[in-house]
Structure formats: C-alpha cells, structure tokens
Amino acid sequence: MSKVAIITGASSGIGAATAELFHAEGYKVVLAGRNKDRLTAAASNLHDAITWAGDLTSSKACNELIEFTLSHYGRVDVLINCAGVIHRYTAEETTDEHWENTMAVNLNAPFFLSRSAIPHMKTSGGVILNIASDWGLQGGQLAAAYCASKGGLVLMTKAMALDHAKENIRVNAICPGDVDTPMLKVESEQRGMDYQTAMIQNNADSPTGRITLPAEVAALCLYLASDAAAQITGTAIPIDGGNTA
Known part of the structure; x- marks a missing residue:
C-alpha cells in the first residue's frame, strides 16, 4: 500500500x-x-494527487485537513510543514501584525497540524518534518520575529520527537539557508533590493558560492521520511551551504 x-x-x-x-x-x-x-496548477502534472485549500493558522482548519486526508486515503504517514512567511524588520520596526502573522504561519500551524496528525500515526508509525531555517539555529539581522518563530519550531520539534519516539513517530527539523523560492523574492523586496541584485549577494555570501535549490531540500525530506533514516529523530539539520559551519 x-x-x-x-x-x-x-x-x-x-x-x-x-x-x-x-x-x-x-x-x-x-x-x-x-x-x-495555485495548488491546482502545482498538482496538474501529478497524477491522482489531491489538493486542499484553507488557512492552516486555524486549528479547526488543521483538523479538517487531516480528516480530509483520512477520508481519501485512510491514513497519514508523513506530514511536511513547509509553509512559511518572513517579515524583514528589527524588533523596533516589527508591528503586532507582523509578529502575529509570523508566529501563526511558522509556529502555530505546524503545531496544530502535528497535534491533529499524531493520533493517526500511532498505529503504523509516521514522520513529521518541519521546515525551519538556519536562522532557527543562529540569529539573523532584520528578522527578529522570523528567528523567534523558527527557533521555537526547532525546539518544538525536539520536544515532540522525545514525546513520541516510543510510538514509532519520528520528528525532525530541516534548516535551510537561502533557497531560490518566491519567498526569497518577497524578502528581497522587503530589503529594498531587486531580485537579481539580491541573488548575486546571496550567492556570494554562501561558502559554497550558491544558494540552495528547492529540489535539494526535497531530497533531504525524502531521505528523512525513509526507513534509511529510522534512527534519526529530534534533529535540526542545516542545508545551507555551510552558513552554520
């Protein structure tokens, strides 16, 4: 199956x-x-993939996503919390709305979804992967709320891993640096830079000379979800070209 x-x-x-x-x-x-x-477009070439649209900052919506999945497939084996948001401001510049939005998307939603999924993973085991950030492992400038949310996500990951290890549920965090995604473009705009200039700078700042590709993060997710990673839980693994070395 x-x-x-x-x-x-x-x-x-x-x-x-x-x-x-x-x-x-x-x-x-x-x-x-x-x-x-946008979900429909992303799934258009994935035969028999299904989509669910809603606001996952709501615990009710998170419960509905899990129930939607169970109604179609009868099981949940892997949950990957990829959704994220960033507001590039100092603490002084961060508004209540910036703070609340950052925590809601980056921390609350993974918690609500994990809480909903875990009871359904206890029978046959499961894997939860939280896409955190290398700024969840170290500080970064102009990102007070983002760093706080991703640091919280890393420690939440570790705590859940300990709580559920004997239930054969593994929980890990993946901590990318800059990744070539639409969010990086938004971040560049928040910093007042055009994307091309920002990319040149980001690539130059990486020890490997380039930023990470989405496919490289996906490959790490696939490994961590596999039986080959059966003894890996409670970790926060950087994939950042050496930024946290």
Whole structure:
C-alpha cells in the first residue's frame, strides 16, 4: 500500500518540489495551502494527487485537513510543514501584525497540524518534518520575529520527537539557508533590493558560492521520511551551504 504524505505550502517553492519528488517516489500526496488555483496548477502534472485549500493558522482548519486526508486515503504517514512567511524588520520596526502573522504561519500551524496528525500515526508509525531555517539555529539581522518563530519550531520539534519516539513517530527539523523560492523574492523586496541584485549577494555570501535549490531540500525530506533514516529523530539539520559551519 502506498504511503500518504501531506505537504503544506505546496503551491510553490520547497513545498511544490517536495510534493513532486514524493509523488515520483510512489507516495500518495496531498498538496495543502491557501490558494486553490495555485495548488491546482502545482498538482496538474501529478497524477491522482489531491489538493486542499484553507488557512492552516486555524486549528479547526488543521483538523479538517487531516480528516480530509483520512477520508481519501485512510491514513497519514508523513506530514511536511513547509509553509512559511518572513517579515524583514528589527524588533523596533516589527508591528503586532507582523509578529502575529509570523508566529501563526511558522509556529502555530505546524503545531496544530502535528497535534491533529499524531493520533493517526500511532498505529503504523509516521514522520513529521518541519521546515525551519538556519536562522532557527543562529540569529539573523532584520528578522527578529522570523528567528523567534523558527527557533521555537526547532525546539518544538525536539520536544515532540522525545514525546513520541516510543510510538514509532519520528520528528525532525530541516534548516535551510537561502533557497531560490518566491519567498526569497518577497524578502528581497522587503530589503529594498531587486531580485537579481539580491541573488548575486546571496550567492556570494554562501561558502559554497550558491544558494540552495528547492529540489535539494526535497531530497533531504525524502531521505528523512525513509526507513534509511529510522534512527534519526529530534534533529535540526542545516542545508545551507555551510552558513552554520
């Protein structure tokens, strides 16, 4: 029987690349996000993939996504929390709305979804992967709320891994640096830079001379979801070209 993977933020970037790779490897995939049309487009070449659109900052919506998946496939094997947002401001410049939005998307949604999924993973085991950031491992400038949310996500990952290890549920965080995604373009605009200039700078700042590709993060997700990673849980793995070395 095919395993079932739910991937949030699946309409673009890391989420879309991950959905594509898991589908190619034989998983039944559920692409989740806010924008129905963009999800439909992302799933258009993935035969029998299904989509779910809604606001995952709501615990009710997270419960509905899990129930939607169970109604179609009867199981949840892998949950990958890819959806994320960034507001590039100092603490002084960060508004209440910036702070609340960052925490809601980057921390609350993964918690609500994990809480909903875990009871359904206890029978046959499961994997939860949280896409955090290398700025969840170290500080970054103009990103007070983002760093706080991703640091919280890393420690939430570790705590859940300990709580559920004996239930054969593994929980890990993946910590990318800059990745060539639409969110990086938005971030560049927030910094007052055109995307081309920002890309040149980001590539130059990386020890490897380039930023990470979404497909490379997807490949790490696939490994961590596999039986080959059976002893890996409670980790926060950088994939950042050496930025945190």
